[in-house]
Amino acid sequence: MSALGNFNYVIAITLAMIGFYVLIERGNLIKKLVGLNVFQTSVFLLYISMGKIEGGTPPIHYDGVAPFSNPLPHVLILTAIVVAVATLSVGLALVIRIREAYGTIEEDEIRALDDQLGDAE
């Protein structure tokens, strides 16, 4: 993998852009959340790639193993994964409530219903 130089970073950026595209272009709310997930995970990949050392091992001490890959990005990303699932769960709860209130989870239809309500008033 090292022969390809900064290949990892390019993959991470491409994944981020795919997630971003799903997030802003697709109208379906569940799909938006999956897109957000893809985006977040690609950022994790970017950080973990930065922490890798050639020939490194996981940062766990036992007899005479070195060098270690950098443990600090790992710690940050552990926290970030947990925050990601927290946002996902709140987002899904909101989707369920929106479905209850509007009967749809498509952004276009929700907007149309909002416009109708505005006209009625």
Next chain:
Amino acid sequence: MLFLLLTAAAIVWVRNLFAVVILSGVYSLLMAGTFTILDAVDVAFTEAAVGAGISTVLLLATLALVGQEDHGQHRRALGPIAIVALAGAMLIYAVPDMPRFGSPEAPIHVHVAPRYIEETPNAIGIPNVVTAVLADYRSFDTLGEVTVIFTAGIGVLLLLAGKRRKRK
């Protein structure tokens, strides 16, 4: 890595939400494998358990309540594509300035990390540096993380409990 790209692309194109959710689980599992290759075993564990496990279960539970089909039209608007292409181009433009992948001389490896790696066995007394940093050096941060989960749990409960009350 290329499988990751394929799965992500499939998430864009597939219309059935059930398939999208399963694909996102596959994506998380592949990502966990990649993390293992990149020496981040703790992160790989968490990603496999949380990303591929809990997230998929949450998404499936939501699908059971809201239905499976993505009815939205593909708008094919130029705006989003242009924004995405522009942002991607700028980020890729920055890639050659990054330190070489895996280089031990990269700034990230020479400044703070060696201190943590060297002192952890004596100062904390457990071999796993990631656990030591997470639960000891940065335990307040981890407490904050637990607070975030707690807040999210309260939020979900409030949103869903409100629904039940209204039904009565």
